[in-house]
Amino acid sequence: MEFDFHGKVFSVFSIVTFNNNPCQSSSSTSSGNSAFRNGTCFTNNECVAKGGSVQGSCASGFGVCCVFVISDVSRTISENCTYIQNPGFPTPLTTSTALSYSVAKSSNDVCFLRLDFESFSLQGPADTLETSGGVCTDTFVVTTQTGQQIPTICGQNAGQHIYVDIGNQASDTATLAFTFTGSSSNRQWEIKVSQIPCGANFAPSPGCLQYVTGLTGRLTTFNFLDVTGSSHLASTQYTQCIRQEAGFCCIRYQVCGDANSFSLDTTMMAAAAAAQTDNTCTLDYLGIEGATQQCQVGSGGSTTSERFCGNFFSTQSAGTANSIVCDCSPPFAVTVRTDAMQDANAATQPNRGVCLMFDQIPC
Template identity: 55%
Template sequence: MISRQEIFCLLLAATCLVNGEPEPRRRAKLVSGLENDQPIGSNTNNNQTGSSREGKVFSLFNVVQFRNGGCRSTSTISGGGTGSTNRNGTCFTTDECTSRGGSASGSCAAGFGVCCVFLVSNSGGTITQNCTYVRNPDFPNSYATSSQISYNIQKCDRSVCSLRLDFETFSIQGTGNSLEVDTALVPLDPGGVCLDTFTVSVNTGQNIPTICGQNTGQHMYVDIGNLASDTAQLNFAFSGSSNNRQWEIKVTQIPCNTQGHPNGCGCLQYLTGLTGRLTTFNFMPTNDNHLANQEYSICIRQEAGFCCVEYTPCADIGSFSLDTNKMLMMAKIETECSVDYIGIEGGQGTCSGSANPTAGVNKFCGDKFNSLSKQMFDAPVCDCTAPFRVDIFTDDDVDVGDMGATANTKPSRGVCLEYRQIPC
């Protein structure tokens, strides 16, 4: 029979051997009973004696292996007026989490791992771990200075091709104009120009718009490239002093050809589900203008058994206002929309499932959302031409005023649309 002192010596020797091995080999030693949810060293056969007792002892020295998958941490986000939510993390051992610069926030893998959360706040910081949260310095306090801030994103694995940026909290200065142009002459006071700016830099040629203002809850998909050395950079630039600058952006790295993601399809935003809402950037405040120089696509994943998408303006006041005119508060379509508009291929007034894209409406603007021109009311617009997408276009010029005057006093907030998919 093995004495307690002998067990202690064996345990100490085995621990030293295990800890002295390289990480991949050490963690490859599996606990055979773990697959059946048995504790380390457990054995279902209680009648084993002699040499089997030695097997029980040595099962204590095997190391648990678990996937470094996603986990829900105990660290919470409480910004944006949406209530508290838990940050996502990655399941690591305690030592792995510490060595990678993360913070243990809760447990995972049946208590054998910790949910490791990665936070980067310092300007010039480098993101190397998947699911990293980028925050302003001194978060959750506002960023009080006007020095430019940037973050560098490196791939956590060479298989990564794209990024998803989720704006958990996003508040910087917007355009500062409640109208696309106030009372100055058009060439001297362009509306929609950002005071502060957020830009994303990649070398793939993707057209990523410059944004500003209030964008909590928005997201972007970024094509980072398929080379192991490809990187991305997030940049904040500021104009003057402000006490409302605060941001937290979750950076998720997505492998090439991942199902359920818009890799390589030209979608800056990608929405899923039978119903949802889409808005242009900086739509949420009621006292700021839509952004200038926007050109991107919002895509909606087609669900099985559904052939059309119906769009209606949100219940908010002024949920559709692009290329507005004070005296002409009506819907404009097609050639009437030349500066700011949205594109929906083959838009029609009914969702029959047999819409003809050549007969449909492709451009929408004005003060009302309707597939018929010069209507004074909103109406649903249906798209039965998959893949489903809404294209956003705004230029860097202001809207003209009444009957071609140089000033326009009509607000132009942008677009908020509710969508629902229609069965075939």
């Protein structure tokens, strides 16, 4: 139907279209890195049909910010930016029934998942000694058809994230599985599952379980937040990568101000209380290829190290003080490696893991 007003024709029917872009919802998170949950911009009818929740508006008011939250015992996830919560969230889960979620691609061009642990509390290792291999009491295990090796995760990990290579075939999936042992009153999680297209400029570099951006930041090993008597996780081997920013050529690392911010077992000897490097680090260690004390490109002659362990972070083996460690050989990466052997000196020397602050140094 059309009307003529002073020679101009107007239609009473108009179709408004908009992209299904990410949006910030009005739904606030209880913890983690984000104040508000992310959603996807849909029409109200589309959001309801997809099983989402309307949490705010988008597209200049023509769309709604649709948030997807799953708190059932087991489900298949097929929408980008879906939040998985424990049943009854934010109340902790007290049952010990295993839970498993399957992630299907929201579109055929998806190659990666990013899992953000907005909230994550499971029972960690039973003690600080890695007794019986340091097995996690509860477990969170991610498996894919690509064969990517992802460590078993447990303990306190709010604010952590991991990238998952889900594969490049349209039918590829990933499985997120929780298992529990015994009773507990601290099992609680909210994990944001984001899907990343193949070749996207925000996709992780190959081999990076964690990938961070920015001029400054903080890297921690899994379960570092647990200060109640647990330890770093056993049997892990993964890489934390830092994107090199334009005009910056070095990364400067130093330990955080938290207690025991660098405590990784070395060998069965008293020297574990000191800094250890390279060949003396054969069990649990941190790897930074070509690390030096000089934060300057081409600083020849300076001491270089590639492995760090013990109770101090330094390029000086047997040192008893933390120091600044630099890496001027991109790509920038920190490798974490822990074994399943009982830690030496754990009764007197904590093995909390690692917390490092980093900043990028201009060329």
